[in-house]
Amino acid sequence: MRRKVTLKQIARELDVSVSTVSKALRDSAEISDDTKQKVQAFAKLYNYKPNNIALSLKNRKTKTLGVIIPEIVHYFFSKVILGIEQKALERGYNVIVGLSNESFDNEVINMETLANGSIDGFIMSLSKETLLRQDFHHLTESISQGLPLVLFDRATASIECDKVIIDDRKASRKATEKLLDCGCKTIGIITTEDHVSVGKMRTEGYRSALMAEGRSVDEDLILRIKDKYDFEDRLELLEETVEEFLLSHPEIDGILAVNELYAVTAMKMGRKMGKRIPEDLQIIGFTDGVLSRHSTPSITTVSQNAKTIGEKAAELLIERIENEDEEAPYQTMVIPTNLIERESTMC
Amino acid sequence: MRRKVTLKQIARELDVSVSTVSKALRDSAEISDDTKQKVQAFAKLYNYKPNNIALSLKNRKTKTLGVIIPEIVHYFFSKVILGIEQKALERGYNVIVGLSNESFDNEVINMETLANGSIDGFIMSLSKETLLRQDFHHLTESISQGLPLVLFDRATASIECDKVIIDDRKASRKATEKLLDCGCKTIGIITTEDHVSVGKMRTEGYRSALMAEGRSVDEDLILRIKDKYDFEDRLELLEETVEEFLLSHPEIDGILAVNELYAVTAMKMGRKMGKRIPEDLQIIGFTDGVLSRHSTPSITTVSQNAKTIGEKAAELLIERIENEDEEAPYQTMVIPTNLIERESTMC
DNA sequence: ATAATTTTCGCAAACGTTTTCGTGTTGAAA
């Protein structure tokens, strides 16, 4: 096992000092061409690469981004990571991923372990529990310690920092309008509990679209799925709830769903009770993932451009890290969404 | 901006030496109770946490695992990461994720940047290009430098290291047998090119099941999807190819697909040509992801227990890291698979 | 040959820890 070679070893081998080796490798004018040649040749031969940890300690920069997300087995979040990762690579950064699993405590723990020198800044989307508690002390803590933070998707107005979001209200309004345009008379929405910021705003968008058309909003047509139903192994609970909802409102002919899973579930349950998609029931979801794309019929959906979100978040963070003295004002980038029309809507 | 407090600052503030502070915080017997109290109180007040980078340098251990995978927007891989991440957290490790994007060069670059001190070991699944080229010098390089490696899923016999895999041949054979049991007369397989190790073995399993039943293997019933068709934006190419395949073999009444996407595509194309699922065409896929679960009809599939794979890979790696002197023999863990029966098969 | 440069290199400090070893102080035993 031939361990990585260090400056010290090269120095000893060539009978010069460590500083000479270091300077020779960085092509310093202080060193004679002779020694430079010798050192560089030796270093190449032994495939010398500077130790990242030592560099991090010296420069007080780790060139690493900390990313904390609620889930990873999830089209939207994994696509965001893809975007982050690519930008990071491009700019010479690594990415450490931490999962909160929608838990406040995990989020805090993850942050704390990373905040002790391991990373140069955070990119986060908040856990549902954090949003529910409205406890953001770990975020302010991090910022006050000089670790910049970029929030995406599930952000909060309580914290001043860079943010990358979509205009959830608008996207939702547009989607609802689309359903209206396509002839829906009674539109229901399947959304999250209100503490989930994006869910709440999507619900608001739905409301405003209806009101703008002079329609009344029937609160019974708003189905809020409980957080705890949102697990892979709780699928039946979700299905039952949606089925019940559809059965008790047979007049519904349009559904807006705030994510893919809700959309595909609505489709399945609608069909089960004999509705044809899209003739009897039209559906629009959020997130342009595999479910929307590969379902039969395929599902019309609001694409959030997750990869772009990731890229922009990484850019913002890296800029902030590399210009920490500049005190630039915080930005909130709003990434445009687009409605991808597929087979679950009529027009 | 109150930067993190260091031992040195505490020492200056309390007018003792750095070593005293360090010892006091670690509750050393060398230090008087008085000073310990004083130091500990002060540290707590200022929320002192040791700097990870400094510790890494000192201990020559980073407590970080490097994970390199071909893709992240992918049910199987993201679920493996979930498993790795959880085990890592449990054992006090962080996880750096690198994406090869199925490219050999990216794989090499990612490894090289991480191999310079940033991590204690690698968990990898090889890119298709690497498997095609059969060039594994970066892996041997890493191992010879004392960085342990655990391969999962897409492994290779050419490298000696710990591995976590499933028995692809057996799983595929079982799945094929299932189709036979369910009454299929003509079974086709949609698989990858042969250089993808798991694809090849699944094809072999398919073959052996047919031969064991005394049936001949019609090479025309083996559809190998080209690597380059395997992209989100190449969906039509994939669909055309599968459709053509099904159209030119209308006698096919059973399909084994080596992943979810191929399975759902087969289902879609089969339907398009008027086949009922499962009455006219039965389908079994690999990977128990969202597509298999939420399609209508839902798809019978071979679950690889991806999360377990991740957990075991992390365990193996951490054990290897923490007992590097022991020279334990390399293990290949075979994670059991199970066939999840759903609506795309008849029995 | 001597002085003045210029070239070439090494020392030391720094980043933040941990740990070994040495040393000064205290109190008790002789």
Place this chain on the structure above:
DNA sequence: TTTCAACACGAAAACGTTTGCGAAAATTAT
């Protein structure tokens, strides 16, 4: 009063870098 052990703490080295500065060596100018 002297001797010695126990106690409490600090200095220094180490992990692997980079870099400012001083100093020796080599070259040039006088």
